Amino acid sequence: MLPRWELSFYLLASIGFHVYSFYEVYRVSREHEEELDREFDLETSTLFGGLKKDPTDFEWSFWMEWGKERLVWLFLGHMSVSQVANLLSRKVRLCASFPFQLLSPLLFVKKEP
Numbered sequence: 001m002l003p004r005w006e007l008s009f010y011l012l013a014s015i016g017f018h019v020y021s022f023y024e025v026y027r028v029s030r031e032h033e034e035e036l037d038r039e040f041d042l043e044t045s046t047l048f049g050g051l052k053k054d055p056t057d058f059e060w061s062f063w064m065e066w067g068k069e070r071l072v073w074l075f076l077g078h079m080s081v082s083q084v085a086n087l088l089s090r091k092v093r094l095c096a097s098f099p100f101q102l103l104s105p106l107l108f109v110k111k112e113p
Helices: 004-031 033-040 058-088 090-108
Strands: none
Touching: 004 033, 058 090
């Protein structure tokens, strides 16, 4: 196991890189907002404070609908299994949570007829 200071450093570096990447995407998209809007016919999203989204993006539509219905339950399941495994023994935590992590996508992904 790495020392606590090194884990903290990696966590902060990771968060910093992600925030910087999101900022750069936001900045560049603002610079070219009119051009992007004309080319892709973007619509205003209510989810992210008026930012624009592509209505033809299948992945965005699918995962947002899926997340609204099931993401909270998936999170609660992961949290419950993890807490129970922690109470039982820290040694069996991985053994207890691994099957849930493998089976959870099968349980929560909606099957369309």
